[in-house]
Amino acid sequence: MLTITDLSVVFPAGNVQALSELSFYVAPGETVGIVGESGSGKSMTALAIAGLLPPAAKAVGEIRFWGRHFVIGVSSNSDWRAIRGSELGILFQDHSTGLNPLLSAGSQVSEVLRFHQQKSKREADNETARLFSLLGLIPAEVRMRQFPHQLSGGMKQRVMLAAAICCRPKLLIADEPTTALDVSIQAQILCLLREQTANAEMSLLLISHDLGVIAQLADRVLVLCAGQLVEEAAVAKLFSNPAHPYTNLLLASVPRLDLPLALNVPVMEDNDEPTNGCGFASRCPERVSKCIYNPPLIRLSDGRKVRCHNRR
Amino acid sequence: MKRQQGAELYLGIALILLLTVLAVFSPLFANYDPHQTDAKRWLQSPGEEHFFGTDRLGRDIYSRVVYGARVSLAVGFLAMLFSITVGTALGALAGYFGGFADQLIMRLTDIVLVYPAMLLALTLAAIFEPAIWLVVLVIGATGWPAVARLVRGEILRLKSLEFAAASRMLGASHWRVLLIHLLPNAFGPILVAATVAVPAAILTEAGLGYFGLGIQPPIPTWGNMLREAQNYIRHAWWYATFPGAAIFITVFAFHLMGEGFRQRLDPDSQPGRGRRAYYH
Amino acid sequence: MEAILALKAIEAVYSSGTHRFVKAVDGVSIAIFAGETFGLVGESGSGKTTLGKIVVGLERPCRGSLYYKGRRVDPAFRREIQMVFQDSAAALNPRLSVADLLEEGLVIQKIGDRAERMQRVAKILADVGLDKKMLKRFPHQLSGGQRQRVALARTLVVLPSVIVLDEPVSALDVTASTRLLLLLARLKEAYGLTYLFISHNLAVVLQICERVAVMYLGKIVETGKVETVFKLPAHPYTRMLLDAHPQPDPMKKMPFYQLAESKILPSTAYGCGFHPRCPKAALRCQSVAPALVQKSEGHFVACHSAVKYSIT
């Protein structure tokens, strides 16, 4: 349904390779998680798919989305606009500043419906009210009339979710959708996402640094490190038996409620000098001499993909 | 097309240096005594002898423009020093200590800011005997509230960052926090305010001179030259053109420099750089 | 055992636009023993950060008293009690180098001459695991983890006995966070420190703390040993927080979450602050605020249903 081929993003000004040759797909109805630390290129992936990369970024790559074909750097803004908001919904992290402070919550959802589906004001308002009730923004009529500053963080994020899915998109990209929220609100939003993707047969591309969030929702997980895909596997396999040492480190580092902290986490100093080799080599406990060369992404016998010299 | 970064800053600084040299060493650049009248040579158009022509009393306009730079730059710098010093001190006190001091200082700025500055300057200049210190005082007195508000805002913003609190916890006094942690971080905006204050003062001084309330003849200032010129504009285009152009170039140089500083401080608001404000 | 730090019936009020007076902290009493790590958990608005600021003297309580080593003290800054903030970028003066930042505490306290001070700075820098070459750098040239370590070192130079850690790892990547937690544990031994660890992340608190207090709307609703509170939560709010924590394990999916977000009442209302969201709320929960009573050895809870359970 969504296929990304050889997506690379470079910031020439800072000489930063944000993403290099990332290829993956999202099947209909599937939830794909992208996990990685800050600076790993997670968010750039989301922006690239929506054609919203900052102009300072130089990017190449191809995107196929439901039979449409986009070439990054060639396709124009109006090409993207045909899918944004209608077939492709996007949910960002910034719930606190993501809504226009001068417009009521309801009008910010109904304007999407009116813009993309040419609905009358009444039709759009009815649809918005239905969606508000569905997402627990009740009483819907009251919530629709309220302004962003009158809503709590969780409610604002639900309004944003309503605006992102009101046109029944085929794919929803959620970039750190719960990062700034309290855990109880986070749980609500995650449950809503789980429910909406299941009921509406919507694919979800979930981007998060939180392995907990990824584990709860994703069917398949991509692990990014320094702009490269280092591991791709079904969620159960990835968490039970990580193939890449980076994935291993992430999993060992995450604090858990059921296990004590792994005190043997390999603590290596960051190395801020850029390398041509494996992006994880400077911190890798299994480093060997050939890690100064970038390993290829290989497919293991159980179907997962991994980028490491030590996994052959 | 790639823009030369900081071109404004360097051009501005170069022009200002040039003008300063001109003002300090006026006698070296002026080829005539600016006060020397010559009844036979009045209102001569620009030529080889008189680059910018002569005025109604036959004085050399070029030499008078060169000497005029002294007054303009002196008033500009002194008034800027006055408003920056007073404004920074009061703004920092208001922002850091808040409470009653803040209320008092902010209402004071409100009061000064509602006066149209030029009107206030005109009034004061009309009541008191015009002299250079008075002109400086009058311009400085109308200029400090804007600086005070700016500094207060900066201090408030910086105070809310935790490094001030962290330093207090280590035992630092209020003065240490204010002088070592807060004010140095507000240096950029104050610098920009200073570079804006100079041209504003120069314009006001010239305006007062034009209305006849600035520094009085026979001391040549660009403002009082324009005042003399205005009755001759029909016949002597050079009379008003050159002193005005001198004001324009001086003020423009300071604005260029200010713009340059602003670009360094806040690259986001500048063309084609920084955080992407707008993208597709 | 005598508490190194004790809070007795602390109340703090702040006025806001919507509610005229909200009790940010409402009658909190805590005793922290020398050498332990005491966790304070709760969601945003629970008053945990305000409590931390009261401890270091950044905010003044309107009622209640503070005891340090058994002596009643005025709430004010003192060298022995320091704080590390969540946002390390804002907590370090951007115009000072790491060397200047670390030296400042010594200069203020008038300790040693320049050479002695630099010697001490160098030792502490090594203790927090930073290289000497960092001394010349400015905060913006450091990574988030490095900055947080500088902030920690900055408090250590004045040899405090208690450090309040306000969400010290929540802005960090998971690997950097783990490294900082391990470092904190090591420094506690080396410097004989006591920590008040404020966090919204229960898993982190479980890893590092010995005792914990759960706050809700300015009140402590449950407190006790970490293992007891997290394994056998007695308060429905603690239960809810634990359920909402997304576990990094695809086999442990979180339960479905109740959607309706009731209006959270300010704590000035009668009754238990949690009752609008409580699944076990009874009639008296609306009118009578439950007191914090002992449920088992060292385990206190403020809930009518939990107490009833313990009495019968």
Added chain:
Amino acid sequence: MIRLLLNRLWQTAIVLFGVSVITFIIMHSAPGHPLQANPELRLDPTAVERWLELRELDEPLPAQYIGWLSRMFRGDFGKSLIYNRPVPELALERLPATLLLTVPAFLLALGLAISCGTWAALRQGGFVDRLLGLATLAGLSLPSFWLGIILMMLFSYGYPWLPASGMRTAENSSVSDILAHLVLPVTMLVAGSFSYYVRYVRYTVLAVLSQDFIRIARARGFTELYIVFRHVLPNASLPIVTVAALSLPQLFTGALVAEYVFSWPGIGRWIVTSTLARDYPVIMAVNLSAAALVAFSNFLADLLFLLIDPRLRFKA
């Protein structure tokens, strides 16, 4: 909201009080006998006597201040020393001419600035943006009176297309004649304030554009035009309203200069000539009312702000 409003009203009252005190102090700090300082002035002796009487020099200062203030409240602003007529009467006669000059200039400058500034911000770094950046820097650097003189030299004397001064050629001149007289002074006024506004508009629009909700609006597939008119401009209008209100003193100053340069028969020229002639009652009344007018219009801008911004409207 009511509390906010009352607070602003209270602040405005304090400001007005301060303005009256400062005006009074300025008036009283004039050295010596102000009329003797100007022997060139030929004055009506009765007016001189009345002026001295008005100053009530034998009373203590606070009493003088209260007396002066109460006369102001009663609408007694004194009589002009030159015309020997009440100040308000003289001001009202000249008001229409001033409004005819300043209102179109204000609207033109603001309208042009909003459109150009928005355009420049949307095409940030483009040719228009850079050109405008440099042009407005130059515009800010032009001494307005010199610009007026240059305009006059070029378009009235160099090429005699437009009248150089005054408001009309003859007593009963046509509308087109007045319009022709308006062109140069309005151009002069617009040149200065446009540069000031346009930089602010550009800055504000850029600030709004960098906000998350704009990025998100784009992610929802809206067209640029839709985003600009529905999301950007309404949000940018708030600070622009404020700065337009705060720029009223500059507008006032602009009118002073423009009317003086072009001999426009309005309040501004009258103020300048009165000031030069040290016509004290006029100077004081004008200072007081100009400051009061500005304070009041700032208050109105706050009111407008309350109406536009729901964040303030719904505050308790």
